Amino acid sequence: MHTLNVDLSHRSYPIHIGQGLLERADLFLPALQQKKAAIITNTTVAPLYLGRLSDALDTIGVESIPVVLPDGEQFKNWETLNLIYDALLENRCERNTAIIALGGGVIGDISGFAAATYLRGVPFIQVPTTLLAQVDSSVGGKTAINHPLGKNMIGAFYQPRLVLADIDTLNTLPDRELKAGIAEVIKYGLIRDPVFFEWIERNIEGLLERDPDALAFAISRSCENKAVVVARDEKESGERALLNLGHTFGHAIENAMGYGNWLHGEAVAAGTVVAAHVSHALGMLDESGVRRILDLFRRAGLPTVPPDLGIERYLQLMELDKKVEEGKMRFVLLGGIGQASLKSGIALETLNDALQKSHV
Amino acid sequence: MHTLNVDLSHRSYPIHIGQGLLERADLFLPALQQKKAAIITNTTVAPLYLGRLSDALDTIGVESIPVVLPDGEQFKNWETLNLIYDALLENRCERNTAIIALGGGVIGDISGFAAATYLRGVPFIQVPTTLLAQVDSSVGGKTAINHPLGKNMIGAFYQPRLVLADIDTLNTLPDRELKAGIAEVIKYGLIRDPVFFEWIERNIEGLLERDPDALAFAISRSCENKAVVVARDEKESGERALLNLGHTFGHAIENAMGYGNWLHGEAVAAGTVVAAHVSHALGMLDESGVRRILDLFRRAGLPTVPPDLGIERYLQLMELDKKVEEGKMRFVLLGGIGQASLKSGIALETLNDALQKSHV
Numbered sequence: 001m002h003t004l005n006v007d008l009s010h011r012s013y014p015i016h017i018g019q020g021l022l023e024r025a026d027l028f029l030p031a032l033q034q035k036k037a038a039i040i041t042n043t044t045v046a047p048l049y050l051g052r053l054s055d056a057l058d059t060i061g062v063e064s065i066p067v068v069l070p071d072g073e074q075f076k077n078w079e080t081l082n083l084i085y086d087a088l089l090e091n092r093c094e095r096n097t098a099i100i101a102l103g104g105g106v107i108g109d110i111s112g113f114a115a116a117t118y119l120r121g122v123p124f125i126q127v128p129t130t131l132l133a134q135v136d137s138s139v140g141g142k143t144a145i146n147h148p149l150g151k152n153m154i155g156a157f158y159q160p161r162l163v164l165a166d167i168d169t170l171n172t173l174p175d176r177e178l179k180a181g182i183a184e185v186i187k188y189g190l191i192r193d194p195v196f197f198e199w200i201e202r203n204i205e206g207l208l209e210r211d212p213d214a215l216a217f218a219i220s221r222s223c224e225n226k227a228v229v230v231a232r233d234e235k236e237s238g239e240r241a242l243l244n245l246g247h248t249f250g251h252a253i254e255n256a257m258g259y260g261n262w263l264h265g266e267a268v269a270a271g272t273v274v275a276a277h278v279s280h281a282l283g284m285l286d287e288s289g290v291r292r293i294l295d296l297f298r299r300a301g302l303p304t305v306p307p308d309l310g311i312e313r314y315l316q317l318m319e320l321d322k323k324v325e326e327g328k329m330r331f332v333l334l335g336g337i338g339q340a341s342l343k344s345g346i347a348l349e350t351l352n353d354a355l356q357k358s359h360v
Numbered sequence: 361m362h363t364l365n366v367d368l369s370h371r372s373y374p375i376h377i378g379q380g381l382l383e384r385a386d387l388f389l390p391a392l393q394q395k396k397a398a399i400i401t402n403t404t405v406a407p408l409y410l411g412r413l414s415d416a417l418d419t420i421g422v423e424s425i426p427v428v429l430p431d432g433e434q435f436k437n438w439e440t441l442n443l444i445y446d447a448l449l450e451n452r453c454e455r456n457t458a459i460i461a462l463g464g465g466v467i468g469d470i471s472g473f474a475a476a477t478y479l480r481g482v483p484f485i486q487v488p489t490t491l492l493a494q495v496d497s498s499v500g501g502k503t504a505i506n507h508p509l510g511k512n513m514i515g516a517f518y519q520p521r522l523v524l525a526d527i528d529t530l531n532t533l534p535d536r537e538l539k540a541g542i543a544e545v546i547k548y549g550l551i552r553d554p555v556f557f558e559w560i561e562r563n564i565e566g567l568l569e570r571d572p573d574a575l576a577f578a579i580s581r582s583c584e585n586k587a588v589v590v591a592r593d594e595k596e597s598g599e600r601a602l603l604n605l606g607h608t609f610g611h612a613i614e615n616a617m618g619y620g621n622w623l624h625g626e627a628v629a630a631g632t633v634v635a636a637h638v639s640h641a642l643g644m645l646d647e648s649g650v651r652r653i654l655d656l657f658r659r660a661g662l663p664t665v666p667p668d669l670g671i672e673r674y675l676q677l678m679e680l681d682k683k684v685e686e687g688k689m690r691f692v693l694l695g696g697i698g699q700a701s702l703k704s705g706i707a708l709e710t711l712n713d714a715l716q717k718s719h720v
Binding site (some may be wrong): 086120121235 | 445446449452477478479480504507510516517
């Protein structure tokens with residue numbers, strides 16, 4: 001087991017990464033304030049891991065209240081959130097009753113927002129069961145639900161007390177979701193860790209074959225990168241925005257195609273390709289950099305061509321993104337592998353050219 | 361103008377109290393991060409003060425987006441909250457666009473929750489226009505909406521950047537609401553400020569006649585008390601719970617009678633009378649203390665007799681209150697005028713007797 005720490009003074013918390021952790025009830029103990037916890041999960045994850053987790057909690061005398069939601073990004077909305085509130089109220093959950101998110105990014109985001117807002121905030125624990133959630137969404141305290149007009153428009157910054165990433169749960173993850181998670185792993189290399197990017201280039205096959213050592217290393221290294229950024233800029237007033245590489249176009253893709261049709265990681269991969277082309281057009285990233293990015297996404301089995309929506313539709317969707325400031329869109333661009341920076345005021349023509357190039 | 365400070369290190373903020381403050385755009389400037397702000401208000405307050413505030417903002421070049429909600433506690437719910445989100449999204453409000461709450465406690469609570477959750481948090485300014493909001497709900501960062509199963513069940517702790525209490529707005533406040541606000545003023549005296557309680561006993565007529573000096577003093581002194589408690593215990597892990605004197609029974613009354621039929625302050629007054637009887641039964645508060653409380657509420661024109669719901673219904677409603685811990689109800693009781701404390705494990709019979717006594 002590898003343990004990292006997200007350093008946020010009195011709200012610091014550990015991330016445990018390893019095999020067989022779902023059974024390690026002792027790891028949960030320090031984060032629980034009473035002998036009762038609600039486990040929020042979905043219809044896909046519940047048959048696989050809910051029993052194992054609640055049995056483990058049972059051995060330390062903790063009663064667990066299961067709340068099983070429908071599975072999918074299209075359910076990350078107010079109606080589903082209300083199912084959680086109703087269950088918490090009906091089961092008399094109190095201010096000290098912890099909420100445990102058992103699932104992927106959608107479960108983590110919606111459970112975290114429920115934890116942030118039920119009785120103005122209750123203890124929250126993340127048990128991510130997808131690669132995407134283990135390397136990205138479970139760490140850092142971003143919680144949210146979607147609004148018909150945009151992804152993650154309603155949410156809160158709310159840090160968990162504990163993140164427990166059991167690598168064994170990745171054994172049941174569909175290939176497509178594994179690959180979508182790898183998109184976010186590659187992101188960390190691209191924005192700030194060129195040595196890690198090279199490691200991924202050398203080890204992409206091992207990750208796709210689910211080699212436990214390769215996965216453990218990739219998850220730990222990703223979380224290390226994220227933990228440092230989050231500790232320095234919890235509320236995204238600066239550096240943290242770099243973690244959104246590929247996300248401005250990515251969110252537009254997800255939104256336009258209907259949530260759940262493109263996986264988040266897939267949309268981020270295609271969005272990152274556009275960002276790479278924009279970076280190249282502005283003379284920031286050389287041709288070989290663009291090629292390495294395209295090659296790695298392709299080897300990972302990720303889409304590199306964004307859907308052809310037309311520039312007007314993209315602009316319309318992106319203007320709603322949270323990264324807009326004083327009416328200006330900001331993009332995360334690359335000055336090289338491992339060197340991301342924030343740029344605004346990019347010419348429409350440059351964006352359009354980059355979109356066109358992505359389709360070649 | 362009198363200015364207080366709520367001391368929360370880098371999230372500290374000023375409370376300005378005085379006459380003619382709605383026109384003082386200069387007071388808003390330090391809390392605004394861009395030349396655009398959304399003003400959330402209701403159909404009652406809008407015709408009275410919305411124009412005055414947006415004109416003032418206009419003089420400093422700030423464009424304001426008005427969002428006018430239906431008036432009443434029964435609208436403090438998800439549907440109304442969504443009207444706010446929709447307006448913010450349609451008007452392209454961004455992370456730096458401030459939300460200004462112009463109205464009473466309901467507007468402050470729901471606008472604050474919108475500010476806490478829109479794009480994971482935007483700058484928030486409170487411009488309370490009722491006595492209750494000026495002395496209590498606008499200060500301290502509690503935001504919430506109601507759930508069919510309980511009041512303020514969904515919410516967040518989210519501090520404003522500025523509270524601006526213009527005493528002139530109280531001139532248009534209905535008598536019944538003025539009295540409801542006085543209930544919370546009396547509360548501060550009861551829980552921690554016996555000298556202030558004596559002042560209220562001497563000046564209750566002045567308050568009811570809306571003497572500006574009396575109101576200014578009562579608001580400042582109430583806010584001073586609240587600011588100290590909030591600075592010491594922002595998230596209500598201890599002392600802050602004392603501010604809920606009368607609220608456990610009070611919330612039950614509001615919920616049972618239908619939100620809006622009993623005003624919050626009225627329910628708190630009747631709830632405080634029950635708390636006084638419980639305190640007396642436990643030998644904490646002497647007979648003369650109970651009498652002074654009853655007398656002052658009566659002189660303020662506040663109800664002192666809770667509705668006759670029967671103890672079972674009260675218990676059922678109170679068990680859902682946020683003040684429950686490990687299944688035990690906690691009550692704020694009085695060890696004398698100005699001495700509140702938290703007690704749990706109170707016998708059912710004691711509660712029932714106190715309810716009966718309140719009906720005599």
